[in-house]
Amino acid sequence: MNALQMAFAELGLEPHQIVLVSGIGCSGKEAHNVKCYGVHTLHGRTLPFAMGIKIANPSLEVLAIGGDGDGLGIGAGHFVNAGRRNLDMTYIIHNNGVYGLTKGQASPTLRLGVQTKSLPKPNINEAVNGIALAIISGFTFVARSYAYDVRHLKDTIKQAIQHKGLAFIDCLQPCPTYNNVTTKEWYAGEDRKDASGKPQPRLYKLEEIGFDPVVRDWSEDFQKKMAALDKAREWDDRIPIGVFYKNELEPTFQERLSSRIPFYMERPPAKQKLCDENKFSTADLSEFIKELKAS
Amino acid sequence: MVVDSVNWMAGGAQGSGVDTAANIFGKACGYGGLHVFGRREYHSNIKGLHSYFHLRISSREVLANVNDVDLLAAFDAETVVRHLNEVSPEGGVIIGTHQLGTKVMEIPTLPPEFKAEIAKFMKENGVGETLNDWLEHTKQRNVHVFPVPYMDLLAEIGEKLGIAQMSKITRMINVLTIGVSFALFKYDRTLAEKAVRETFAEKAKIAEMNVTALNIAYDYAMAHFDGFKHRLEKSAVNEERIFLTGNQAVAMGKVLGGCRVQTYYPITPAADESEFLEANQIIRSRNGEDEAIVVIQTEDEIAAVNAASGAALAGARAATSTSGPGFSLMVEGLSWAGNNEVPLVITYYQRGAPSTGLPTRHGQGDLRFAVHAGHGEFARIILASGDIRECFYDAAKVFNLAEKYQMPVIHLLDKAMANCSQTYPVFDYSKFKIERGEFLTEKELEGKEYRRFRFTETGISPRVALGTKNGVHWHTGDEHNEFGHISEEPLNRRLMVEKRMKKLELVLKEVPLEDKLKFYGDINAENIVVSWGSPKGAIIEALGILKQEGFRLGFIQVRLLHPFPAEEVKKALEGKKRIIDVEDNYTAQLGGIIREATGIAPNYYVLKYTGRPVTTTEVYKAIKNILTDKSSGKEVLTFGA
Numbered sequence: 002m003n004a005l006q007m008a009f010a011e012l013g014l015e016p017h018q019i020v021l022v023s024g025i026g027c028s029g030k031e032a033h034n035v036k037c038y039g040v041h042t043l044h045g046r047t048l049p050f051a052m053g054i055k056i057a058n059p060s061l062e063v064l065a066i067g068g069d070g071d072g073l074g075i076g077a078g079h080f081v082n083a084g085r086r087n088l089d090m091t092y093i094i095h096n097n098g099v100y101g102l103t104k105g106q107a108s109p110t111l112r113l114g115v116q117t118k119s120l121p122k123p124n125i126n127e128a129v130n131g132i133a134l135a136i137i138s139g140f141t142f143v144a145r146s147y148a149y150d151v152r153h154l155k156d157t158i159k160q161a162i163q164h165k166g167l168a169f170i171d172c173l174q175p176c177p178t179y180n181n182v183t184t185k186e187w188y189a190g191e192d193r194k195d196a197s198g199k200p201q202p203r204l205y206k207l208e209e210i211g212f213d214p215v216v217r218d219w220s221e222d223f224q225k226k227m228a229a230l231d232k233a234r235e236w237d238d239r240i241p242i243g244v245f246y247k248n249e250l251e252p253t254f255q256e257r258l259s260s261r262i263p264f265y266m267e268r269p270p271a272k273q274k275l276c277d278e279n280k281f282s283t284a285d286l287s288e289f290i291k292e293l294k295a296s
Numbered sequence: 297m298v299v300d301s302v303n304w305m306a307g308g309a310q311g312s313g314v315d316t317a318a319n320i321f322g323k324a325c326g327y328g329g330l331h332v333f334g335r336r337e338y339h340s341n342i343k344g345l346h347s348y349f350h351l352r353i354s355s356r357e358v359l360a361n362v363n364d365v366d367l368l369a370a371f372d373a374e375t376v377v378r379h380l381n382e383v384s385p386e387g388g389v390i391i392g393t394h395q396l397g398t399k400v401m402e403i404p405t406l407p408p409e410f411k412a413e414i415a416k417f418m419k420e421n422g423v424g425e426t427l428n429d430w431l432e433h434t435k436q437r438n439v440h441v442f443p444v445p446y447m448d449l450l451a452e453i454g455e456k457l458g459i460a461q462m463s464k465i466t467r468m469i470n471v472l473t474i475g476v477s478f479a480l481f482k483y484d485r486t487l488a489e490k491a492v493r494e495t496f497a498e499k500a501k502i503a504e505m506n507v508t509a510l511n512i513a514y515d516y517a518m519a520h521f522d523g524f525k526h527r528l529e530k531s532a533v534n535e536e537r538i539f540l541t542g543n544q545a546v547a548m549g550k551v552l553g554g555c556r557v558q559t560y561y562p563i564t565p566a567a568d569e570s571e572f573l574e575a576n577q578i579i580r581s582r583n584g585e586d587e588a589i590v591v592i593q594t595e596d597e598i599a600a601v602n603a604a605s606g607a608a609l610a611g612a613r614a615a616t617s618t619s620g621p622g623f624s625l626m627v628e629g630l631s632w633a634g635n636n637e638v639p640l641v642i643t644y645y646q647r648g649a650p651s652t653g654l655p656t657r658h659g660q661g662d663l664r665f666a667v668h669a670g671h672g673e674f675a676r677i678i679l680a681s682g683d684i685r686e687c688f689y690d691a692a693k694v695f696n697l698a699e700k701y702q703m704p705v706i707h708l709l710d711k712a713m714a715n716c717s718q719t720y721p722v723f724d725y726s727k728f729k730i731e732r733g734e735f736l737t738e739k740e741l742e743g744k745e746y747r748r749f750r751f752t753e754t755g756i757s758p759r760v761a762l763g764t765k766n767g768v769h770w771h772t773g774d775e776h777n778e779f780g781h782i783s784e785e786p787l788n789r790r791l792m793v794e795k796r797m798k799k800l801e802l803v804l805k806e807v808p809l810e811d812k813l814k815f816y817g818d819i820n821a822e823n824i825v826v827s828w829g830s831p832k833g834a835i836i837e838a839l840g841i842l843k844q845e846g847f848r849l850g851f852i853q854v855r856l857l858h859p860f861p862a863e864e865v866k867k868a869l870e871g872k873k874r875i876i877d878v879e880d881n882y883t884a885q886l887g888g889i890i891r892e893a894t895g896i897a898p899n900y901y902v903l904k905y906t907g908r909p910v911t912t913t914e915v916y917k918a919i920k921n922i923l924t925d926k927s928s929g930k931e932v933l934t935f936g937a
Binding site: 015016017018020022025030032033036037038039040041042043046048049050051052053054055056057058060061078079081082258261262264265268269270271272273274275276277279280281282283284285286287288289290292293294295296 | 322323325326327329332533535536537538539540544547548551552553554556557559576577578579580581582583585586587588589590592594595596598599600602603604605606607608609610611612613614628629632692719722723725726727728729730731761762763764765766767768769770771772773774780781782
C-alpha cells in the first residue's frame with residue numbers, strides 16, 4: 002500500500018486520475034485505503050471491471066489488485082483473456098498461498114504436498130505458476146516483487162504503470178496468520194544459515210544477475226519468452242524477483258481500437274456528447290435506415 | 297376467420313439460403329408498398345437441419361403470423377413433410393422434380409419422434425411413402441403442386457453465364473424459388489430484381505448471377521403453371537419504410553440512446569444485435585463530430601456484465617446483451633450493480649429453457665427470474681417491449697431510466713422479437729432526449745466534499761464519473777457508507793437499504809403511463825386480455841377479428857414489469873368478468889405477479905411452451921373458446937413446426 006502511494010506520488014499522478022480496482026480477499030479492501038478512485042469489486046472479477054473502466058475512458062490510470070485466489074483461481078479465465086487484449090493497465094496479485102478471509106485454505110499458488118498450519122491435510126493440488134501463465138497469455142510486462150522490499154515493489158509498480166500494455170506483478174507476500182510455510186523468515190532464508198550463522202536469503206534480483214527481459218525486436222521475442230519461462234520455474238532454493246519479460250511492440254487494445262475508430266483516444270465512450278444543448282440525441286441513424294430500407 | 301393477407305413460406309436445410317430468400321422476398325414486397333411480417337425458425341445447428349421462414353404479406357400493417365401458408369417454397373423434401381398440413385386450400389407447393397421420388401421415412405434429418413408422428417399420419421390416411429404420394433394426397437384439399445426441374449434450370453443458367461461447375465450455382469435454388477413464387481403471385485418481377493441487387497449490393501457479379509436465375513425461374517413458371525389464384529399486387533405508398541428484425545431495432549435504439557460500450561459473449565438469440573452494432577460502430581452525429589460504440593466480445597458473460605458496469609462507472613452509457621444461460625452467469629454482477637447503484641443496461645432475450653433448453657426457439661419463462669435474480673434486495677427496473685417498434689424506442693429509453701434512477705435496467709425481450717422481421721414506416725427519432733439524471737461535473741464539485749452515496753430525500757445521490765476532478769469516491773460490493781467505504785453499522789445499513797429501495801417509488805411516480813401499460817381494443821368491455829412481450833401482435837390481430845364477429849374485448853399490455861404498476865393494473869382489471877392471461881410459458885408468470893400485486897387473479901389462461909411463438913389464428917381460437925364458455929379455463933397452444 003505504501004509502495005503504491007509512493008509510486009503514484011513519484012509519477013506525479015493525481016488522485017482523480019487513478020482508479021484502483023480490487024477484488025475480494027485480504028487485498029480487496031486496499032482500494033479503500035488509498036486516496037484515489039476505488040472500486041472494490043467481486044471475487045475474481047477485478048480484470049473485467051478494470052477493462053470496462055479503461056475502455057470507457059483510456060486516459061485513466063487503471064490498476065487492478067487482487068489476491069492469488071482471486072486472480073488465478075476463481076478469476077483465472079479473465080487472467081488469460083486479459084492477456085489476449087493487452088489493455089494498457091496494471092494488474093498486481095498479492096501472492097500468499099492461502100485464502101486468508103476464509104481461514105487459510107490452499108490458494109492456487111500453494112504447491113502440491115505443502116501443509117500450512119490451517120490445512121487439515123497436505124495440499125492435493127499442484128500450484129499454478131502465475132509468472133509463466135502471464136507470459137504465455139500475452140501480458141507484455143511480467144514482473145515479481147516482494148511485499149517486504151517496499152522500495153523494489155514501488156519501483157516495479159512504477160515500471161508497470163509506465164509500461165505501454167498490460168503489466169502483471171506477482172507480489173510475494175507472507176500471510177502471518179495462516180501461512181506458516183512461506184513466511185517472512187523463510188523468504189529471508191533463516192532456516193538455512195551458513196557456517197557463520199548468516200541466513201541465506203531465497204530471493205534474488207534478476208537485474209542484479211544481468212537478466213535482460215526487454216524485447217526490442219520481434220525476432221528476439223521467442224528467446225526472451227523462453228528465458229523468462231525458465232526463470233519462472235525457479236522456486237524454493239532461489240526465487241527471482243524483478244522483471245521477467247517486457248515487450249512494447251505488441252499493439253495495445255487502445256491502439257487496436259484506434260485503428261477502427263480513429264478518434265477513439267480523443268473521444269472515447271465516456272467522453273462523447275450524445276446530445277445537443279437541448280438534450281436531443283445527436284445520433285444520425287440514416288446509414289442504418291439506408292441498409293434496412295424497404296420501400 | 298377472414299384474414300386479408302397472403303402467406304409465403306420458404307423452408308430448407310439450414311445453410312441453404314432460407315434467410316436470404318426470405319429477406320429478398322420481404323424487401324421485394326416492401327418495394328411494392330406492401331407490409332410484411334416474418335418469422336424465422338431454425339435448429340440449434342450450423343448446417344443441415346430444417347429451418348423455415350414464414351412471411352405474411354398484406355396491404356395493411358401486419359403484426360403477427362397466422363397458421364396458414366398460401367404458397368410453400370420447399371427447397372427440400374423435409375419442408376414439404378413438415379408444413380404440408382399448413383398449406384391452405386387453393387394454396388400451392390413449389391418443389392423440385394428431383395425430390396418427388398423421395399421416400400419420406402428415409403429423409404435422414406427427421407428425428408425419431410417426428411417419424412413416429414408421420415408414420416401414424418400415413419397409416420391413418422392411407423398415404424404412400426413417397427413425397428409425390430403426399431402431394432397427390434394433398435390435392436384432395438385443392439392444394440396446387442408446382443414441380444420445378446431445378447437441375448435443368450441450373451444447367452440453363454450455367455450455360456448462359458458460362459459456368460461449368462454446377463456446385464457453384466446450386467446455392468441459387470433459393471432464388472429460383474423466389475422467381476417461381478413471384479410468377480405464381482403475378483408480382484412485378486422488377487421489384488424482385490431490385491431486391492436481389494440490393495441484397496448482394498457489395499458483390500455485383502453474384503447479384504447479376506442471381507438476377508439471371510430469378511428471371512429464368514420466373515419465365516419458366518409463367519410458361520408452365522397456371523391455376524394459382526393468390527395474388528400480390530403493388531400498392532401505392534407515400535412513406536419511406538424499413539424492414540427489420542428486433543435485434544436490429546434494439547441495436548439502432550441503443551445507438552440513439554447513447555450506448556457507447558456494449559459487451560457480450562456470443563449467445564443465441566442475442567449475438568446478432570452486437571454484431572450489427574459492431575458492423576456499424578461509427579456513429580454519424582448531427583453535430584458533425586462522429587461518435588462510436590465500442591463492442592467487446594468478452595470471455596464469458598461474467599466478464600460482460602462486470603465490464604459493462606465498469607464502463608458505466610467511468611461515465612459511458614453501457615450495456616450488455618444476452619439470453620437466459622448468459623443472464624444466469626451475470627446474476628452476481630447484477631447484485632453488485634444494484635448495491636452500487638450502477639446505471640447498467642442488460643438486454644435480455646428469453647429463449648426456450650431451462651438449461652440449454654431450446655437455444656434457437658422462443659419462450660417467456662424468465663420473467664420471474666429477471667424480477668428476482670440476484671442475492672439480496674435491491675432496486676432494478678424491468679421494461680418489456682411487445683413489438684419491434686417498441687424494441688427500438690425502449691432500447692433508447694432504458695439508458696435514461698438507468699441513469700436517472702441509478703439502477704440496473706433489464707430490457708426484457710424474447711426470441712420471437714429478436715428474429716421476427718416487420719416493415720414499418722421509418723421510425724421518427726428526432727424527439728428523443730438524452731436524460732442523464734443528476735450527473736455532476738468537475739466544476740460543480742469544486743470546493744465541496746463529495747459523497748457518492750449521499751442520503752437524499754428521493755434516494756438519488758448525484759453521480760460522478762470515475763476520473764472527474766474533485767469527485768474521488770469509492771465503490772464496494774460490501775454495504776457502505778455515504779462515501780462508499782465499507783460499513784457494517786446497523787443504522788447506516790438501514791438508511792442505505794431504504795435509500796436504494798425507495799427509488800422504486802420514484803420510478804412508479806415518474807414513468808409515464810404508456811411505458812407502464814398500453815391499452816388496446818374496448819377497454820371498458822367486461823372481458824379483458826392481459827399479456828406482455830411478443831404475444832402482443834397476435835393478440836391485437838385476434839381482437840380485431842373478434843370485434844368483427846361482435847365480441848367486445850379489451851387488451852392490456854404490461855410493459856413495466858418491475859417495479860410493478862399495481863395501482864394502474866388493478867384499476868384496469870377491477871370488476872371484469874373474464875381476465876384472460878396470454879403468455880408463452882407454463883406457469884403464467886405475469887398472472888402470478890398481477891395476483892401478488894393487486895389481489896386480482898386472471899381466471900383464464902392461454903399458454904404456450906412449445907418453443908414457438910403464438911399465432912393470430914390460435915390466439916383468436918383460444919380467446920373465442922373462452923368467450924363462448926367452451927374453455928375449461930386453460931388453453932394450451934401447440935401450433936408450429
